[in-house]
Amino acid sequence: MFSNELRNRAQSVLEAYRRRGWMLATAESCTGGLVAACLTEISGSSDVVERGFVTYTNAAKSGLLGVPQATLHRYGAVSERVAELMAAGALARTPTQVAVAITGVAGPGGGSAEKPVGMVCFGLASIAASPRHVIHRFGGDRAAVREASVAVALDLLLAAAQEDQSQ
Numbered sequence: 001m002f003s004n005e006l007r008n009r010a011q012s013v014l015e016a017y018r019r020r021g022w023m024l025a026t027a028e029s030c031t032g033g034l035v036a037a038c039l040t041e042i043s044g045s046s047d048v049v050e051r052g053f054v055t056y057t058n059a060a061k062s063g064l065l066g067v068p069q070a071t072l073h074r075y076g077a078v079s080e081r082v083a084e085l086m087a088a089g090a091l092a093r094t095p096t097q098v099a100v101a102i103t104g105v106a107g108p109g110g111g112s113a114e115k116p117v118g119m120v121c122f123g124l125a126s127i128a129a130s131p132r133h134v135i136h137r138f139g140g141d142r143a144a145v146r147e148a149s150v151a152v153a154l155d156l157l158l159a160a161a162q163e164d165q166s167q
Contacts, residue, residue, distance in 0.1 A: 014045055024157060033054045038150055065089030066093070076115065098157060100153045106146050121135050
């Protein structure tokens with residue numbers, strides 16, 4: 001289902017988290033659970049992947065992850081602030097050490113001048129660092145945007161384990 005490149009990245013994430021004795025959670029919107037699916041495609045991943053939230057609607061982001069409705073209204077679902085709050089909400093609601101969040105416009109519709117198709121916001125929260133976010137603007141069709149988003153999320157998860165390990 002996933003490319004060898006993504007499977008290799010997922011394997012690296014799982015190995016890094018096993019070494020730490022850590023677990024992770026995902027909070028996904030435009031990827032619809034693909035990060036969790038990529039990780040759990042690998043046998044034995046249950047010792048690292050605690051759970052994944054698919055929060056496609058604003059109501060889900062608010063109800064499941066605690067993102068304030070006022071924040072969603074002010075910044076929109078596709079924003080750095082919402083991505084950070086999604087990750088923080090997933091971390092706070094799970095017995096994990098790291099959570100990654102993704103919200104974006106995968107297309108082909110739904111984009112605007114301010115938030116074009118291919119704009120994806122990522123949030124990362126961990127017990128060892130302040131919440132952070134990154135924004136990427138991907139080209140290609142819906143599948144390409146979603147696949148590229150999975151790759152970035154896996155890279156963020158791996159970096160979090162490696163950064164925290166060096167401290």
